[in-house]
Amino acid sequence: MTYSIFSVPNKIIHGDGAMDFLSTLDGDRAVIVTGGNSMKRGGFLDDAKAFLEKAGLEVEIIDGVEPDPSLKTCLAGGKKMEEFGPQWIIALGGGSAMDAAKLMWVFYEHPGYDFQKLANFDNPPLGDKAKMICIPSTSGTASEITAFSVITDTEAEIKYPLVHPDFVPYAALLDAKIPATMPPRITAQTGMDVMTHAVEAYVSTNADDYTDPLAIRAIRLVFGYLKKAFDKGDDMEARVKMHDASTLAGMAFSNCSLGIVHSMAHKIGGIFHLTHGEANAIMLPYVIDYNRKETNRYDELEKILGIDDIAEEIRKLNASVGLTASIQEGQNTVIKEEDFLAHLDVMAENAFKDACTLTNPRQTSPEDIKKIYECAYYGKKVDF
Structure with missing residues (x-):
């Protein structure tokens, strides 16, 4: 008989004001990964940054993740993380931002890792340098809770569903005020x-x-x-x-x-x-x-x-x-x-x-x- 594993984030913080949890984090540096301008226009990016700074963390923002996050974007984001050295990776946005943040995390902790190995589920361990928290802006992808990430190789025109047990975030913050702007x-x-x-x-x-x-x-x-x-x-x-x-x-x-x-x-x-x-x-x-x-x-x-x-x-x-x-x-x-x-x-x-x-x-x-x-x-x- 083969056993099964049921895995969810260590914490699921849900309800009005869930983002306040960011102010309780320990560490020196945090990076926020986000997509276009919607999180900025709604004030949610500023809120997340303010809560992290309240916790005493220096914050860097990696924005501009496209709707179908590309391998190129994730490689660049991983390089930025490598230079900044965060203990926390905060993914704020829709599934694209969260999926991209997961792959950036791989390239941060394992610079130069072969993407095709990931596509074939040859996964390196994560969590040595940073933990991830996901804050979804849509009620759809559930990337805040999953071991999945979907990344597009724009040259091959293929979307790859990556599956890595370490992709399950440390915490998911669920506040319905954010997707209410959809x-x-x-x-x-x-x-x-x-x-x-x-x-x-x-x-x-x-x-x-x-x-x-x-x-x-x-x-x-x-x-x-x-x-x-x-x-x-x-x-x-x-x-x-x-x-x-x-x-x-x-x-x-x-x-x-x-x-x-x-x-x-x-x-x-x-x-x-x-x-x-x-x-x-x-x-x-x-x-x-x-x-x-x-x-x-x-x-x-x-x-x-x-x-x-x-x-x-x-x-x-x-x-x-x-x-x-x-x-x-x-x-x-x-x-x-x-x-x-x-x-x-x-x-x-x-x-x-x-x-x-x-x-x-x-x-x-x-x-x-x-x-x-x-x-x-x-x-x-x-x-x-």
Whole structure:
């Protein structure tokens, strides 16, 4: 019998004022890794810096992390950390900032480490020089709670899902005031990322009695509160519930992994920059229809939730928050048919090789994944 490990951050600080925790840290230096200007405009970057300085830490800011964090950005950030020498790495922002901070941490503690070793899960130990704290600005990726980081090699046009047990942060700080600033479109995309995490965790071949309750609760919360958060951004009850759902789903999938929805989203996102949450939202119903031919886990989930067809309910939820039923219809990222077809074989092959494919409930192939991509692009029924 093979044993399993259930791992979450040492501390999860949640609720109004969670960022105050930064003022309790010991050390000399801290670096804040963040993305664009949203954290600065909202005052959250200044707040984080002020709390760290209150603790007596010198603070350096590494900003400008792009939406799909690149290997180049992470190498540069690791070099800056090496020069500054922080004891704390504070990731403030969406999944991109948190994912980038994790890889920067590797290059800080192990300068010159071969990225391809990480891509093949040959992981060096972390924590000798610094600890990480994550403060998510979106209710979606759950990178604040997970052992995952998704990094794009822009030259190869491939998104790599990295998995390292030491990526699980020392602490996650969850304050719903921060994601309450998200506009509706991003609320929808990140919210459906949560749904995909939870559903894929529930049907994962590594799911167990520790991960199932977390996945189920996250699914209930998304069905109950995503539309409310989308319709009324200042509905703080909805924002808190979606932030909780994101973290709960993250606790589940970080410990049992995911499936081919994520494999496929990683690869189409790496080439076409289709937003990860939107790619998941579109493809999730198609993959459910494909997978359920070899698992009864969706049937179990429908009984628990009191619904007839979870794929159909997800399609309805997508439509209610402005997400299209097919890739071809996409308005936020337009992918021309000729471009899609030109990259289809490579995407399918690379998705099949993705780490998330290993725990998909139906054994698959590049040929099947290609067919699912086609169904999701054209809006055709999956019947194979």
